[in-house]
Amino acid sequence: MAEDCCSFQLISGDGVLNREGLENFSRTTNLSQRGVSYAVVAIMGPQSGGKSTLLNKLFQTDFRMMDAEDGRTQTTQGIWMAKAIGIEPFIVAIDVEGSDSRERGQGGATFEKQSAVFALAIADIVIINMWCHDIGREHAANRPLLKAVFEAMLRLFRLRKTTLLFVLRDQTKTPFERLELSLSGDIEKIWAEIPKPDAYKGTPLGDFFKVEITALPSYEFEEDKFKVKVDRLRQRFFHSISPGGLAGDRRDAQPASGFAFRAEQIWKTIKENKDLDLPAMEVMVATFRCDQIAKETLSRLSSDKTWLALRQDVQARKAPKFKKSIKSILEKTLSQYDMEAIHFKESVRDDKRKELETEALQVLYPAYAAMLRHLRSRALKFFKTRLIKKVKRASRVGFEASIDSTVQYAMDKFEKESRDVSISKVWDASAAKENLFSEIETTKYKAKNQIL
Numbered sequence: 001m002a003e004d005c006c007s008f009q010l011i012s013g014d015g016v017l018n019r020e021g022l023e024n025f026s027r028t029t030n031l032s033q034r035g036v037s038y039a040v041v042a043i044m045g046p047q048s049g050g051k052s053t054l055l056n057k058l059f060q061t062d063f064r065m066m067d068a069e070d071g072r073t074q075t076t077q078g079i080w081m082a083k084a085i086g087i088e089p090f091i092v093a094i095d096v097e098g099s100d101s102r103e104r105g106q107g108g109a110t111f112e113k114q115s116a117v118f119a120l121a122i123a124d125i126v127i128i129n130m131w132c133h134d135i136g137r138e139h140a141a142n143r144p145l146l147k148a149v150f151e152a153m154l155r156l157f158r159l160r161k162t163t164l165l166f167v168l169r170d171q172t173k174t175p176f177e178r179l180e181l182s183l184s185g186d187i188e189k190i191w192a193e194i195p196k197p198d199a200y201k202g203t204p205l206g207d208f209f210k211v212e213i214t215a216l217p218s219y220e221f222e223e224d225k226f227k228v229k230v231d232r233l234r235q236r237f238f239h240s241i242s243p244g245g246l247a248g249d250r251r252d253a254q255p256a257s258g259f260a261f262r263a264e265q266i267w268k269t270i271k272e273n274k275d276l277d278l279p280a281m282e283v284m285v286a287t288f289r290c291d292q293i294a295k296e297t298l299s300r301l302s303s304d305k306t307w308l309a310l311r312q313d314v315q316a317r318k319a320p321k322f323k324k325s326i327k328s329i330l331e332k333t334l335s336q337y338d339m340e341a342i343h344f345k346e347s348v349r350d351d352k353r354k355e356l357e358t359e360a361l362q363v364l365y366p367a368y369a370a371m372l373r374h375l376r377s378r379a380l381k382f383f384k385t386r387l388i389k390k391v392k393r394a395s396r397v398g399f400e401a402s403i404d405s406t407v408q409y410a411m412d413k414f415e416k417e418s419r420d421v422s423i424s425k426v427w428d429a430s431a432a433k434e435n436l437f438s439e440i441e442t443t444k445y446k447a448k449n450q451i452l
């Protein structure tokens, strides 16, 4: 296999999130480099409904599937994650433990609801896997599941426009159009029945979800036909985030470099049974990530070869083109930050950028200070040479005035030169200027005493 999908358990059956696995996944698959060019697909549905099998066939993943010989017992526990192979843009596939689990018994409902909220909060496309013969049946397992999905959506404080892709398994002889009609009716009915907060009373289902319905022949009894249709369905996941694509209507895509932290925070909030305020969470993730990016950028600056060379250069002598060089080092630093932080919330990103600029200027400051030292000693030397010439020609008359004009000249020269090497208002030469002035005054005083 050219690519490795490397499925891993993201959340255990006991609800513990595997942070190390998640960070490792983001790193090894290069997910974090993807900007917003990736989609998350989760699957939900009754236990032993062929969910893991479908994901594996669609995405060439290696989620654990039930061994047909073992009978229908629970296979997937908790929540699993893998990279879809050979699909662009990147797809994160999430396999969720089956709902209505016999093994979990009464306590299962909590995990089921929690995983529904998680899937809705994180996925752009949620596949609802259900048996074809369950359509229209009042007591089928999909009703509580759909209720859980809709209720979960209402808890997110956000119209995300998630795609709900209903995949009807073991397609019967009933014409697809009839199944579709019956299911759409059911969905609308369940949506109408669930209690909604005032803000969403009367909001149509279509504002929250893009609904798609498809059916598959039986994997067990019509394997060839199943394969053809699954291949066709797989094609729909290519360019899924482009307009018209399966997830083409999604809103507020969040940058992949914050994915791991975001998933962790979402799960933590769900476990603590707190409100999952997605907009607020996005600010939190943006703050965390922009801070991290700024720190990484700053540490890269400290060991940047061009910067180290300039710093060394300027210690020994006045560097030519100092301002141009140091300005380009600062600009490179800021543009590295911009590139990585680009998709995070603008206000957060801009605030952090300002902080980064201040800190970068602090890192670069010693080179400026060294430049000022060179300029100061040059100005003093210049003054001394002029002074000596004047002292030689000195007569009492006009001496004072002539010296004062030399002082002024040397000070102006320093002022202009120091301005020419500064790249920021906070890089200020006034202290150096005062020092220079007092050095000049001392020199002047000594010279005057010699003459008078």
Ligand SMILES: Nc1nc2c(ncn2[C@@H]2O[C@H](COP(=O)(O)OP(=O)(O)OP(=O)(O)O)[C@@H](O)[C@H]2O)c(=O)[nH]1
Pocket: 046, 047, 048, 049, 050, 051, 052, 053, 054, 064, 065, 066, 067, 068, 069, 073, 074, 075, 076, 077, 096, 097, 098, 099, 169, 170, 217, 218, 219, 220, 221
């Ligand atoms: N009838 C039928 N059986 C299927 C289909 N797809 C998979 N199976 C079989 O159903 C059993 C369960 O498959 P899994 O893919 O493990 O099902 P699951 O939904 O992931 O199960 P849990 O993770 O335990 O909820 C296996 O024996 C599969 O071979 C299908 O389309 N039709």
Ligand SMILES: [Mg+2]
Pocket: 051, 052, 053, 064, 065, 075, 076, 095, 098
């Ligand atoms: Mg499974």
